Amino acid sequence: MSIKITLPDGSVREYPAGVSSYDIALSISEGLARNVLSAVVNGEVWDANRPIEQDSSVKLLTWNDPEGQATFWHSSAHLLAEALESLYPGVKFGTGPSIEKGFYYDVDLGEKTLSSDDFVAIENKMKELARQKNEYVRQPIGKADAIKYFTNKGDEYKLELIDGLEDGQITLYTQGGFTDLCRGPHIPNTGAVKAVKLTNIAGAYWRNNQDNKQLTRIYGITFPKQKELDEYIFQVEEAKKRDHRKLGKELDLFAFSEKVGQGLPLWLPKGAMLRERLESFLKKAQLRAGYLPVVTPHIGSKALYVTSGHWEKYGKDSFQPIKTPDADEEFMLKPMNCPHHCEIYKTKPRSYRDLPLRLAEFGTVYRYEQSGELHGLTRVRGFTQDDAHIFCRPDQVKAEFIKVIDLVLYVFKTLGFDDFSAQISLRDPENKTKYIGSDDLWEKAESAIIEAAAERSLNTVTELGEAAFYGPKLDFMVRDALGRKWQLGTIQVDYNLPNRFELEYIGSDNQKHRPVMIHRAPFGSMERFIAILIENTAGQFPLWLSPDQIAILPISEKYSDYAEEVFFALQDDDIRGFVDHRDEKIGRKIRDAEIMKVPYMLIVGEKEQNDQQVSVRKKGEGDLGSMSWSEFSTLFQKEIKENLAGF
């Protein structure tokens, strides 16, 4: 009997029933067969050597397909498991999936603790097993037999996984002497794995639950060629050079002090300058967008947070209340600005004509983050949100939402953040009691967000159960240099606080109505945003943001006075920088300015002084020749205008 196989180009070929994707590849070319890792069969990824019994569409997957890589890495995880079982008999296995770059396996080694010193031995074992070119053999198994197998083996984690599987849907995979519970698919044999590197080791809770036992998670990555591994390692090293913690130190932007406290960044002069530039940039954009600036204190009475509900929900995990000397008063360091802003709303009766009311504040907040969570500037305990709260009528939610999206997109575009994703976080439909607010309000808010995102053609991913307890949200996610995802901009609908603070406005019907509140922050926090900005730009900020925009470098001390004169003149044109008065040669001054990533160097010596000019050198580009001060100023302002196009 023969079957029809449709390939991605639309061509249809006939093969005998039971043909595998590998056979199909072989019929096309031997080279392709060598490279085929797995195949999409009727929309599902299958083993390349799994027999196909019916007419099917088949897309062969190789290393060039993300799904092909996923298969490769998943098979590598099994190879790691096989190596571990051979080196550490009795090891129990959790799960071992492929991840974005590589794979991991969670294992229970009993009393044994593993460290990265053990990696070489494990890697060598993996390579040895890979060279055996053992086939990955798929074997469907009944639930009872599967339970029997893993009971015999004594692997309670696999038994727990089987418990959640349906009889008839269970398969085992065996390569060499190792058999694992696995839905597959896998590559044809271990021989394709030529380069192996275990990258790190970590604790990970079984089934991602803090109440469960912590297993040892071993991360690794493999490649079909050693050269690809070398390239990968090189790229990781390059990425580490852009780490904001490293650059923050090198460029004197910020620091931490044990004495000040964990997660409490100190902004150094250059970092503070960068931060101020960003703030004034957004303040200007917000004024144009109809926001009204407000300022509120860093603390608020505990009663404020009892009203808002945050005391009940987060009180015990917050910095604890501050007490006054005599009375029983208690104040909280503010963990957010919204309760204060609600009180501003309430300072007078509001009419529907006043809405939307957009209150904006760069508000510094303090949250007691778990110590293990702190991370450079991206996760800190004291940070400043570019916060605003929009109080609007229910019918205005969608339009306001779109306006905020436009503002966020404008900010991202101006700063060159083109690699981001928009995440829509909705409530978990299975667990509605976790959330505050009626079904009706939630449905309206969720559809407003979805429609607004669609209207602005955002590339969105939707996460169920990720909404805040008070409302759905839209977050703008970016990656840091090492590929970790962080939330920057956020837009959140809130039906909770208006109720708790009993916010009202008088409608056109002369009745009282409840406004809707939208929390939003385009940067998210100054700290995290700047961290990502540093990594995106590798510390080479656009001219308008550079802490020092120019360095004036006198050829010798004789030209110091002239250098000062130029400096003061350019300061009048709002150009920031410094004169390098050190007793060093010009080459040295240039080198140091280059290392500090100063965008423009103005070299002044005898010639420049006589001609009332400056010799302009652009960082990374070199000598631009001599020009008058005002010519330089014009060129400078032009570049800034281009940076801020559309502003």
Place this chain on the structure above:
RNA sequence: GCCGUUGUAGCUCAGGGGUAGAGCACUUCCUUGGUAAGGAAGAGGUCAGGGGUUCAAAUCCCCUCAACGGCUCCA
């Protein structure tokens, strides 16, 4: 908070049971220069903090603190 690793000069790091090293930065002097490191000298450390083992601890052990890689969490 949990698992693992790390902590030596301002920075990057070497050393390792017999009481401390390099390069850069810093200070002083010489040098007054033309587009990515001029030369010399000097100063600088309770080897994260505390406890223990030892004749002797920066080195070995324990605790604490902090950083790093993850996990969990994230108003």
